[in-house]
Amino acid sequence: MHPRTQWKVAVLPGDGIGPEVVAEAVRVLETLAANSRLALELTALPWPATAYHARHGVMMPTDWQQQLAGFDAILLGALGDPGPSSDSERYRLSDGVSLEPLLAIRKGFDQWACERPAAPLKGAPQYLADPRARDIDMLVVRENSEGEYVGQGGRLQRGTPHEVATQIEVFTRFGAERIFRHAFERARQRADCRAKQGRRRQFAAGTESQVCLITKRNALQHWGELYTEVFACVAADYPDVATHHELVDAACMKFVTAPWQFDVVVASNLQGDILTDLAAVLCGGMGVAPSCNINPSDRRRPPMFEPTHGSAPDIAGRGLADPTAMLLTAAMMLDWMGEEDPAAAAAARRLRQAVEADLAVHGGERRSTAEVGDAVLAQLG
Amino acid sequence: MHPRTQWKVAVLPGDGIGPEVVAEAVRVLETLAANSRLALELTALPWPATAYHARHGVMMPTDWQQQLAGFDAILLGALGDPGPSSDSERYRLSDGVSLEPLLAIRKGFDQWACERPAAPLKGAPQYLADPRARDIDMLVVRENSEGEYVGQGGRLQRGTPHEVATQIEVFTRFGAERIFRHAFERARQRADCRAKQGRRRQFAAGTESQVCLITKRNALQHWGELYTEVFACVAADYPDVATHHELVDAACMKFVTAPWQFDVVVASNLQGDILTDLAAVLCGGMGVAPSCNINPSDRRRPPMFEPTHGSAPDIAGRGLADPTAMLLTAAMMLDWMGEEDPAAAAAARRLRQAVEADLAVHGGERRSTAEVGDAVLAQLG
Numbered sequence A, B: 001m002h003p004r005t006q007w008k009v010a011v012l013p014g015d016g017i018g019p020e021v022v023a024e025a026v027r028v029l030e031t032l033a034a035n036s037r038l039a040l041e042l043t044a045l046p047w048p049a050t051a052y053h054a055r056h057g058v059m060m061p062t063d064w065q066q067q068l069a070g071f072d073a074i075l076l077g078a079l080g081d082p083g084p085s086s087d088s089e090r091y092r093l094s095d096g097v098s099l100e101p102l103l104a105i106r107k108g109f110d111q112w113a114c115e116r117p118a119a120p121l122k123g124a125p126q127y128l129a130d131p132r133a134r135d136i137d138m139l140v141v142r143e144n145s146e147g148e149y150v151g152q153g154g155r156l157q158r159g160t161p162h163e164v165a166t167q168i169e170v171f172t173r174f175g176a177e178r179i180f181r182h183a184f185e186r187a188r189q190r191a192d193c194r195a196k197q198g199r200r201r202q203f204a205a206g207t208e209s210q211v212c213l214i215t216k217r218n219a220l221q222h223w224g225e226l227y228t229e230v231f232a233c234v235a236a237d238y239p240d241v242a243t244h245h246e247l248v249d250a251a252c253m254k255f256v257t258a259p260w261q262f263d264v265v266v267a268s269n270l271q272g273d274i275l276t277d278l279a280a281v282l283c284g285g286m287g288v289a290p291s292c293n294i295n296p297s298d299r300r301r302p303p304m305f306e307p308t309h310g311s312a313p314d315i316a317g318r319g320l321a322d323p324t325a326m327l328l329t330a331a332m333m334l335d336w337m338g339e340e341d342p343a344a345a346a347a348a349r350r351l352r353q354a355v356e357a358d359l360a361v362h363g364g365e366r367r368s369t370a371e372v373g374d375a376v377l378a379q380l381g
């Protein structure tokens, strides 16, 4: 890998609270770069956004993919119609249209893995009663390119009593194999990382990491069987990693009743969507949950980093949004850069420490967007 | 409706802990009948069961549907291979085969609605930290006949690097309309019932009940749009009921962060499977969660009542299983009979009170299956 000297980042503020939280992330990233050898070039784009749609009739220009391909990474605020109250023309888009760019960008750059780590942060809301919830330490890896999200199917006899809608889920062995292999690699990395920190976890027979496969193979048997077979093949290459299977319904329950038992969890696009959202709740909810969409097989295709929360039209424009999730998303972007660039890795650590230190002191307080940004900047020194 | 004088119930103990918990339900039901005008005829069948499969090569006889059609209701323990340890021949079935009868019976009698009420029981485990979790009072209504569970699709280029698996989701307007209408009817009934008990809930603009539609229409658009349109049509007939929509991922989060906000929730087969399991956790977990599969448009087709838990092969045969969920399942069956038969309605109330009283005193204690049965019988006086 030829190390990049400067990281070009497309900053997409998006809709609603997106621009507000992105502004804090930009301040913080610029400060980190100014005080280290980290070299960032941040370029804000006016799209995708509902406001852009209002002017141009589309969420993004037709050459969006060429434009974005020129960047190393994409940092997105939030998407979704901010609603009529914020616009004199009462312009309102359906979710389908306003969120389309998300799926288009994921698909366009084959960002086939979506990751969401879950480990509780001091000061973040704790929804579970059991004190063992403090020990949660999992990573949900979501297949992000196919499966339930291919958009195939349609509606027949539309509007009549005989109407039928079909939605076709398509899974390839290729897609399954790469996401499983990635999950096993992550499991090993996480075990190494824990070992370095002197924290060890024990799973079956001498293993220090585990991958849990999620399916609904007792009802959705076609891809359930494919996933089961491919998972077993891949697992054979990782004898040092324990494996486990859970049906998606049982997994959702266990995420609430005993989430500390999980390590890496790998799931299909839709089931992963649900489980990453539940994982976000476990580590304190939407206010603190980052996520990434990456292409681990081709780091030259820009990944997209986005907080899990939406555009929160109800509080948009009032400086009330908590930028914590956005700042942790920026840290996740720096982690990804850090795989090539030690300055980025160091910046990721500093940023995460600053956010965690701020949260530990002020978590739960009602603060403005800028106040949180200021406090994190103060922590950065 | 011509009232039935005697209720013929097919009792299917099934696998694992199924026979143990069913035995307690039978004791309790017989006691209730002996002490009231409730007339039950309970007939135990040796199938569906893995043991039956071991002898006959099938989980059920070929004429299972004719045989079951002669009953008014079906009470099922649990299904699933109890595993080699319990069988000298090390006979073991895949989940797919051993659970097949569940879906076959639901389909065979067009049990198109699955319901799971969630209200916390005193003495049952409480997983959420927020004290408002005590106010949870919701009913999840799951579409139980179509959608993701139709089993269509297949595998192409099997075993090669080019393999593709498809799984086709099929939704009809007919199926959507009947499940939504049922959900709205239930919402009204629940509001009436609360009013009678002097408990009122307030939703939007003067309404006392609410139905929340679940979809993933921003990604699974074909049936998402169909569901949205049909839901709006049906809702127009129920102006007294508030409506709401949640994406399934957001709904799962809210089930953990603020479940007390929900009233009736209606969802597709797979999304309903996930949400009913989460709802079960909210009201204390698998140990106390009943469910039913009913055909509200044709009460002459036997419904099936089953606890949410599985066959728990690890503890089977040792008298350790908690029969509470099975007893509450029996109460749910009596509720259903109670819509025609006041003696059954009274028995349902008595049974539920007895179980709740027992749980309030002994919840959390380690007791044998028979001890719980004895204690509930003692409560029944």
Ligand SMILES: CC(C)[C@H](C(=O)O)[C@@H](O)C(=O)O
Binding pocket: A099, A102, A103, A273, B218, B219, B249
């Ligand atoms: C907006 C939506 C299409 C998206 C998804 O389902 O992938 C979102 O829920 C997410 O998790 O990023």
Ligand SMILES: CC(C)[C@H](C(=O)O)[C@@H](O)C(=O)O
Binding pocket: A218, A219, A249, B099, B102, B103, B273
């Ligand atoms: C066993 C399985 C097919 C079933 C389902 O998904 O319907 C179960 O999870 C349930 O909820 O009854």
